[in-house]
Amino acid sequence: MPGETFDIYRAYAPFYDGSGQIRFAVLFASYLLGDILPRHPIAGRRALDLACGTGTLALILADAGWSVIGVDRSPAMIAIARSRAQSVDAALRPHFVEADMRWLWQNSMRAEHGDSTEALQRGSFDLVTCTYDSLNYMLTEEDLAACFSTAAEALTSEGLFVADMNTRHFLEHDWGEVEIIERPGFIQVSRSHFDPETACSTMRLIGFVGDDESGYERFEEIHIERAYPPEAVASLIGAASLTVEAVYDCFTTQPIGERTQRIAWVARKRSSL
Known part of the structure; x- marks a missing residue:
């Protein structure tokens, strides 16, 4: 429900990157920039990273010239992401917001310096990402649908949503x-x-x-x-004014199969025209 504050990463956050988790974000950034976006182009370079964790993907995108905002409900993870961002040139520095991705605009949001609501405008992002099976943590279809709705609301017309999910x-x-x-x-x-x-x-x-x-x-x-059946995920994505463009066996551009471990979902915001 809106306003939840329990942080499952409170104790683990300081050791998250050191335990090897950072590798996934680096790998996904290469996959996103090298494989997905060339096949599914977008017009701009403004990105919103949902469930951003310690900010690795957001920082890589910022280093590649993107304007980036990262969102995570974990205060401990956001604190680390903000600390890491201080080493980045101010002109490229991503902003990190503590908020629940299910109710992004309903939550009380805190960025590096005060309120960040001006930066988080509906319909202003060309790319929305949600990676490292963060969507699998949504334990009801209602919560999963809320995340897809957040992505759709954040995107510009024809903007792109890219996410991954572990399979059953x-x-x-x-x-x-x-x-x-x-x-x-x-x-x-x-x-x-x-x-x-x-x-x-x-x-x-x-x-x-x-x-x-x-x-x-x-x-x-x-x-x-x-784990959710791919058909159920596709239906929920479609109900959020997004059109699925591709369903990849993650880290490849091949179709999914019975033994696929992780699915990469690529969906585009439907034009309002």
Whole structure:
């Protein structure tokens, strides 16, 4: 519901990039700029990155000459994104907004310096992105539809929405049950379970921060992702005044198949004319 403030990344955010998660954003940026946009061109270079996390994709786009705003509901992630942006030239610096992508214009929004509502105008973005299976965290069709509506409202006429989602095949069969990540000063242990009835995968993440001399501090987070049939996603996208232009096996330009792990959705805002 609007106004939710619970932050599942509160403890994990400082270790998010260091645990290797940053690699996905770098890979997706290359895919977006090198494969998707040449095949699905847009007129301008103003982008909105929904669920931007620590801001890697937004920063890469800004470095490539885009005007970018990143949005995330996690105060901890937004704080890191804003800190990283300080090293970027002011003329290229992306802005980061703390807000829920389901109710972008209804939320109380905070940017680097005060209110950012003037920068977040409906119908002003040529590109809207939502990556790293962020949409799988939407556990109801109503919430997923709200995200698509946000993207459609943000886009200019003929603007492009690009997003990815994990498939049921991946969540049920390919996502490892147990994963252990070790970095200097940080240990992460995660265990996942897929429920066929709800099509949801629940991951329990336990982290240990510290060192052998002073000891370690433990934290725990729960992450739940839901898989949706591609037909249902396409229907919800279409209901949001967006037209699906392509459904790719992510990081390729090939069609999806039974064993596709991640789908890249490319949809265009329908002209108001």
